[in-house]
Amino acid sequence: DSGVTQTPKHLITATGQRVTLRCSPRSGDLSVYWYQQSLDQGLQFLIQYYNGEERAKGNILERFSAQQFPDLHSELNLSSLELGDSALYFCASSPHGGQGDGGYTFGSGTRLTVV
Amino acid sequence: GDSVTQMEGPVTLSEEAFLTINCTYTATGYPSLFWYVQYPGEGLQLLLKATKADDKGSNKGFEATYRKETTSFHLEKGSVQVSDSAVYFCALNPSGGYNKLIFGAGTRLAVHP
Numbered sequence: 216d217s218g219v220t221q222t223p224k225h226l227i228t229a230t231g232q233r234v235t236l237r238c239s240p241r242s243g244d245l246s247v248y249w250y251q252q253s254l255d256q257g258l259q260f261l262i263q264y265y266n267g268e269e270r271a272k273g274n275i276l277e278r279f280s281a282q283q284f285p286d287l288h289s290e291l292n293l294s295s296l297e298l299g300d301s302a303l304y305f306c307a308s309s310p311h312g313g314q315g316d317g318g319y320t321f322g323s324g325t326r327l328t329v330v
Numbered sequence: 331g332d333s334v335t336q337m338e339g340p341v342t343l344s345e346e347a348f349l350t351i352n353c354t355y356t357a358t359g360y361p362s363l364f365w366y367v368q369y370p371g372e373g374l375q376l377l378l379k380a381t382k383a384d385d386k387g388s389n390k391g392f393e394a395t396y397r398k399e400t401t402s403f404h405l406e407k408g409s410v411q412v413s414d415s416a417v418y419f420c421a422l423n424p425s426g427g428y429n430k431l432i433f434g435a436g437t438r439l440a441v442h443p
Contacts (some may be wrong), residue, residue, distance in 0.1 A: 217373060248430070258374075258419065258433040271430045305373055318364050319431060321373035 218242060221306050221322035233294040236325045238306030240287055246270070246309045247289040248319060249281055253302040264289055265311075286298055296329045303327075331401035332357040334425045339417075343441050344411055351405040353394075353420035361375045361422040363387075363396055363403040364431065367418045377405075377418070401418045 218241035228234055240247050249261040260273035264283035275281075278296075283289045293300060303326050306320035335351040355361065362381045366374040378387030383398035392407045403420060420434040 217375070221372075250433075257435040260430060260432070263430060273430070307374075313384055318366070318376035319374075321366075321375070323371075323373045 217320050217322065219306060219308050219320050219322035221304075221325050223325060224323070225326050225328075227328045227330060228296060230296055230298060232296050232329075233292065234296065234327065236291040236293070236304055236327075238289045238291070238307075238308075238322060240289070240306075240308030242321045244308035244310050244320070245287065246311060247283055247287070248307045248309070249275075249289070249291050250305040250307065251302045251322070252305060256302075258305075261291070293327070298329050301327055301329045331377050332361070332422060332432050334422055334432055334434035335421050336418075336437050339436075339438040341437060341439045343439070345412055345441055345443050346409045347441075349405070349407040349410045349414075349439070351420075351439070353403045353434060354406065355401050355403065355420075355422050357401075357424055359425035360398075361424050363381070364421040364423070365392070365394055365403070365405050366419040366421060366433075367443055368436070370416070370420065374419060389443055410439070412441045412443055415439055415441045 220239040222237045245266045248263045251259045261275040262270040282289045303324045305324045307321045333356045351382035364379045365377040367377045368374045378389040386395045394405045406439040417436045419436045421431045
């Protein structure tokens with residue numbers, strides 16, 4: 216157990232629907248990162264939150280949004296889902312939000328299948 | 331922009347063989363460099379890291395040396411085991427960046443008895 220908890224582990228939904236993925240960071244970590252892993256795109260950085268505020272944005276679609284709550288858990292909302300959104304979505308956390316040389320702690324991911 | 335390039339897989343080896351997985355990067359300044367490993371059905375785990383030129387990261391028999399002159403961070407292991415079968419990702423944290431790791435495409439390693 217890495218200490219980063221992601222729920223649900225698996226999600227199957229239809230095109231056009233909306234889903235919410237949840238992540239609880241490791242105890243004491245202030246930053247949460249969301250990544251999408253697909254076969255053709257590899258690991259793509261989506262967005263980072265630090266202590267409740269958006270810190271960095273990557274290749275996140277406008278149909279996707281995220282937030283980090285006061286208790287530091289984070290949610291990734293995916294709407295108007297398309298078949299191409301099927302992927303593994305990983306959450307990771309780290310102690311810091313600024314410059315650092317530490318690695319992340321990853322959760323085990325949520326596998327989203329859009330049918 | 332900053333990027334990481336890894337050798338394409340899959341890499342297939344026999345147990346006790348020598349492993350090298352090549353990784354090169356493009357970045358300004360002095361990024362920190364990492365190797366992560368992903369076992370089947372699991373998330374990524376930090377394997378080793380190096381934060382400045384000529385640093386050697388090591389863990390579980392794996393090693394990688396930060397070579398600024400060749401912008402490389404190749405992963406090596408002297409004798410692989412079946413349990414090392416996994417996908418290996420090279421990554422960098424840009425200098426001055428906000429801990430935003432940039433990953434390579436990953437290299438799948440399969441070790442056979």
